[in-house]
Ligand code: SF4
């Protein structure tokens with residue numbers, strides 16, 4: 001069960017004391033996929049960064065230990081998290097060291113299905129842990145998915161892992177798995193039959209429009225947004241929204257309420273990517289920490305505040321010492337001068353913050 005009292009406590013404490021209550025943390029830039037929508041997998045082959053500089057498991061533990069009490073939600077990402085040999089230890093450290101942790105979410109690409117399943121068997125068996133939501137990235141039916149992701153057989157391995165992990169989640173409880181579908185110019189016109197199947201089987205579906213940003217594209221497509229320029233993507237998102245509203249989202253679920261509003265926000269953003277949909281909470285309620293320990297407002301706008309290694313892994317000390325940089329970034333975000341995006345990594349807390357400070361926007365995004 002989601003511990004709502006921890007979520008509420010974290011959000012309120014964060015708001016009153018001006019502390020973050022959510023973090024996005026990248027565990028690694030190692031990735032065995034070859035996605036067309038993301039070039040993280042090229043980072044090490046092209047020697048953009050040094051693998052040896054990634055944070056160690058002990059360093060992650062030190063970061064977790066010093067997080068403020070308001071911190072209740074961590075979104076982990078990568079690369080492919082399961083390619084870290086110490087993945088299970090890092091998860092266990094997050095569960096035991098982050099004092100008010102209520103939930104984590106994490107994507108998997110499902111290429112190494114057996115490893116994924118074994119890791120989750122171990123992690124979800126931990127008795128004292130937060131709610132865990134796993135999203136298996138699947139970008140359409142078999143031929144479309146394997147083409148977009150550049151790995152033959154990935155659809156088969158990802159769907160197999162999904163089914164096995166679904167069983168583990170049911171057995172262990174307090175966890176769920178769904179499908180993370182990235183919609184881009186590479187797949188938007190071939191995904192609807194797949195989406196219908198997913199919804200008919202009542203598998204939670206999380207959709208995103210492909211994003212460009214500092215860390216996802218390492219600047220390759222900076223300035224242009226080729227994936228968002230397709231009117232077809234907007235139409236598909238609209239169609240899926242209608243279907244999810246009818247078939248999947250329950251009116252009484254706070255998570256479904258925010259997920260539904262996230263998709264409404266995505267449609268709005270796709271209409272006009274030159275503006276933020278609503279004020280963004282990055283560098284306020286939420287920060288992005290990359291796998292080298294650099295702290296940024298988010299993963300898309302990397303106006304670097306500092307490296308946790310220089311602050312004994314203490315996030316709050318780093319932010320205090322760099323308060324001018326933080327204030328500058330906040331100002332730029334407020335003026336819509338960041339990279340601009342609408343992504344689940346930041347949209348949920350931005351919506352929560354907006355509804356708390358402007359209750360009349362409750363029924364809006
Ligand atoms: S989207 Fe995920 S799986 Fe694909 S290259 Fe990027 S990090 Fe790897």
Ligand code: SF4
Pocket residue numbers: 276280281282297298299300301333338339340341342346
């Ligand atoms: S809107 Fe700007 S600051 Fe907010 S998450 Fe997107 S790029 Fe980052």
